[in-house]
Amino acid sequence: MIQISKEYNAKSYYIPLDIIERESKNPILHSLSVVWAGLYVKAKGHLVKDRCLDDYVLIYCVGGAGWLKFHNEVWKIKKGDLFFCPPGIVHS
Numbered sequence: 001m002i003q004i005s006k007e008y009n010a011k012s013y014y015i016p017l018d019i020i021e022r023e024s025k026n027p028i029l030h031s032l033s034v035v036w037a038g039l040y041v042k043a044k045g046h047l048v049k050d051r052c053l054d055d056y057v058l059i060y061c062v063g064g065a066g067w068l069k070f071h072n073e074v075w076k077i078k079k080g081d082l083f084f085c086p087p088g089i090v091h092s
Contacts, residue, residue: 010046012038049092057085068092 014036023029035055040046043064065078069092070085077083085091 009041010038010043011041012036047092050090051092052088052090053085054087056087057083057091059083059085 015034020033020035023033043066059082061077061079061081061083063079065076068075068077068083070083070089
């Protein structure tokens with residue numbers, strides 16, 4: 001479930017597939033490729049419930065506050081916090 005309010009604003013940047021395919025053959029970069037990046041200009045009202053992705057997720061909070069549920073524990077998130085989630089882990 002993804003909930004979006006009127007105050008929500010996101011931007012995503014995707015790496016072209018041909019670049020991903022080329023770099024996946026590189027012995028050094030094959031497991032380090034960034035396939036997309038994004039940012040929430042405003043995330044007020046944004047809610048992701050029980051999401052499980054095939055990729056690593058790295059989130060850095062530059063302002064505001066919220067919460068994170070990960071491995072059945074809930075943490076308060078605030079400006080300056082960094083969150084890292086490996087693939088296959090359910091998070092909200």
